[in-house]
Amino acid sequence: MKDHSAPWFDHNRIRRSFRRGQATYHRHAVAQQEIARRLVAMLTEAGAPGRFDTAAEFGCGTGLLTGQLLDQFDIDYLTLNDLVPEAAPELAQIIQQANVTTEFAAGPIEAINLPDQLDLITSASTVQWVADIPALMTRLRHHLRPGGWLALSGFGHRQFQELRTLGSAAAAPSYVDADEWRDVLPVGLEVIAVAQAPVVLEFASAIELLRHLRETGVNGQADGRWSRSTLTEFEARYRARFGHNGQLPLTYDAVWVIARRQG
Template sequence: MEVTEQTPFQTRVENSFRRGLATYHGAARAQAAGAAQLIDCLTQVVGAPRLFPRVFEFGCGTGHLTEAFLAQYRVTNMWLNDLVADAETIVRAKVSETQVNLQFQAGPVETVLIPKDLDLILSGSTLQWVEDIPGLLNHLADHLAPGGLLVLSTFGEQQFTQLRALGSKSFAPSYTNADQLKHVLPASMVMRRIEQSPHDLYFPTTRDILRHLRDTGVNGRAQAPWSRRKLATFDQTYKTRFACQSGLPLTYDPVFMVAEKI
C-alpha cells in the first residue's frame, strides 16, 4: 500500500466516510443509481461486452461502481483506490467471484501511485471532493494509453441546493456542471459523452435527511456538531421553504462523462 500525506481537509473527509462505511452501501441509493447510469453511458459509447486489460478506479468506496462495471466488462488487471483503507475488505468481498487480478491502495487520488498505459480510468461520485479538478484530469490523462477512456461521474451545482440555500458549507468543494467539465478537459482528451440529470429524493422528516447525510458520509467538511436550537431552527425552516406533497426534497445533480485519450 502506498503511503501518502493528506491535507487536513482530506483527513476530515476520510474520517467522515470511515464513520459511514458500514451504512454507506445501503444508504447511498443515489450513488448506486448513478453507478448504473455511468456504466450505461460507457456502454452507449463502446458497447459491451469488451475486454479492458488495465483499469484504475479511484474513490471505489464500498463497490457500487466496481460491481456494476465488472458485471458488464471483462478486466485483466484492476487497481482500486479509496481514501478509506477499510474499504478494501468490503470491495474485495464483492468481487471475489471474478477472475480479476485486483490491487488496492489507500490515499488521495492526487498522490497515490497510478499505473501507466491504462485502458480505462473509472470513478463514481468522487470528483466533487477533489479541490483541483483541472489538475487531476491532466494527471489522469497522462496515465491513459492512446484510445484509453476516462469514465467519471460527479455532481453539479444544483447538488443539495436546499441545504446550501440554508447556508450549509459542510459538503464537497467542487460541484461542477457538465458544461464546466467540457472546458477543463485536457487537450489530449476528446469528450465522447456527457450528461447531467438533476432529480430529488424525498424524505418524511429533516431527521431522515440528516441521517441520510451521516450514513453516506457526505458531510465531510462539517466542523462542529449541531446544537438542539440549531436543529429546531433547521427543521422549521426546511419545512417552511421546501415541503411539498411528496415530502421533504433533497436534490441530487449527477453528471456523467466518457472521454477518450487521443
C-alpha cells in the same frame, strides 16, 4: 488561484467522514447506486469495448461502481483506490465474485502511484472532493494509453441546493456542471458524452435527512453540531421553503462524463 490549505481540502477530515459512514454507506447510498448504474450504461452506449486489459477506479468506497463495472465488462487487472486505507468488506466480496486481479492503493488519487498505459480510468461520486480537478485530469491523461477511456461522475453546482440555500456547509469543494467539463479536460482528452440530471431523495423529517448524510459520509464539510432548538428551526425553514407532500426533498445534481485519450 485555489487555496489548498483551506478546510475545504482537508483530506483527513474527508477520510474521517467516509470512514465513519463506511459500515452504512452501501445500504443507504441509493442516489450513488443509481449514478454508478448510469455511468456504466453511458460507457457502454459510448461504444466502449466489452473487455479491458487494465483499468483503475479511484474513490471506490464500498464498491458500488466496482460491482456494476465488473458485471458489465471483463477486466483483467483492476487497480482500486480510496482515501480510506482499509478496503471495505463489501468491496472484498465484490472482487471475490468476479474473475479479476486487483490491487488496492490507499491515499489521495492526486498522489498515489498509478500504472501506465491504462485502458480505462473510472470513478463515481468522488471527483467533487478533489481540490484541483484540471491538474488531476492532466495526470490521469498521462496514465491512459492512446484510445483509453475515462468515465467519471461528479456533481454540478446545484448539488444539495436545499441545504446550501438554508446556509448549511454540507458541500464538497469542486462542483462542475456538464457544460464545464470540456474546459476542465486537458488537450488530448476528447469528450464523447456528457449528461446532468437531478436525483432527488425525500425524507420524512430533518433528522432522517441528516442521518442519511451521516450514513453516506457525504457531510465531510458540515460541522454536524445540532441542538434540539437549532434542529427544530432548521426543519421549519426547510419545510417552508422546500416541503413537498409532507416530505423534505434533497437534490443530488449528478453529472456524468465519458472521454477518450486521443492517439
